[in-house]
Amino acid sequence: NAGVTQTPKFRVLKTGQSMTLLCAQDMNHEYMYWYRQDPGMGLRLIHYSVGEGTTAKGEVPDGYNVSRLKKQNFLLGLESAAPSQTSVYFCASSGETGLYGYTFGSGTRLTVV
Amino acid sequence: AQKITQTQPGMFVQEKEAVTLDCTYDTSDPSYGLFWYKQPSSGEMIFLIYQGSYDQQNATEGRYSLNFQKARKSANLVISASQLGDSAMYFCAMREGARANAGKSTFGDGTTLTVKP
Numbered sequence: 001n002a003g004v005t006q007t008p009k010f011r012v013l014k015t016g017q018s019m020t021l022l023c024a025q026d027m028n029h030e031y032m033y034w035y036r037q038d039p040g041m042g043l044r045l046i047h048y049s050v051g052e053g054t055t056a057k058g059e060v061p062d063g064y065n066v067s068r069l070k071k072q073n074f075l076l077g078l079e080s081a082a083p084s085q086t087s088v089y090f091c092a093s094s095g096e097t098g099l100y101g102y103t104f105g106s107g108t109r110l111t112v113v
Numbered sequence: 114a115q116k117i118t119q120t121q122p123g124m125f126v127q128e129k130e131a132v133t134l135d136c137t138y139d140t141s142d143p144s145y146g147l148f149w150y151k152q153p154s155s156g157e158m159i160f161l162i163y164q165g166s167y168d169q170q171n172a173t174e175g176r177y178s179l180n181f182q183k184a185r186k187s188a189n190l191v192i193s194a195s196q197l198g199d200s201a202m203y204f205c206a207m208r209e210g211a212r213a214n215a216g217k218s219t220f221g222d223g224t225t226l227t228v229k230p
Contacts, residue, residue, distance in 0.1 A: 031215060031216050033217070033218075035220075040222070040223075041222055041223075042117070042204055042206075042220035042221050042222045042223055043204070043206075043218075043220040044220075045217055045218070048215055048217060050215045056215065058217065088156065090158060092158075094216055100146075100163070101148050101150070101160035101163055102148075102158075102160065102218065103160070104150075104157065104158035104159075104160075106156070106157050107156050107157065107158075109156075
């Protein structure tokens with residue numbers, strides 16, 4: 001059982017380039033989330049999804065787009081990368097609200113130069 | 114809005130001793146969950162322990178216990194018999210309980226714990 005798999009693990013982008021981060025979970029979870037973690041800080045919610053075909057904005061959505069075409073996959077896109085988007089990105093999933101902790105992916109370290 | 118406060122940026126503890134990591138929270142939602150996660154230097158996020166807002170007893174998971182004081186809005190993590198492998202960043206988080214809130218979590222800024230041999 002892989003849990004939550006994020007790809008890629010590392011990426012360096014030039015300003016203005018685009019990329020897509022992939023998150024895949026095999027636990028049949030309804031809820032999926034994208035967070036970013038900046039140095040010395042906690043995690044901040046970018047976007048989330050409560051089921052296939054649904055997405056919603058979190059705390060820091062600007063500059064990102066997401067899609068959840070299949071229940072097991074949650075994609076995070078950067079259309080035009082900026083240095084301010086240099087961060088570690090975590091995907092997480094959960095089966096139900098409230099009572100369960102998240103299962104996290106291993107993270108993607110993104111550097112925008 | 115929900116808020117999590119961890120006032121200890123860094124903590125030191127001697128191996129085999131107990132340590133308490135502080136966490137206070139603020140929410141107007143009567144139903145919520147409180148969580149602690151561990152982030153070792155390798156970077157992954159590991160779920161440690163959970164406490165529900167309606168739970169009467171403090172949660173325990175092995176060497177981890179959560180000291181839940183609802184009236185004071187605090188959810189401190191206690192690690193007993195510290196081990197060198199406990200050295201990591203620890204995050205307190207709160208998850209909205211209502212289904213309409215989609216289970217979003219708010220995280221504190223973390224506490225870096227260093228266990229000394």
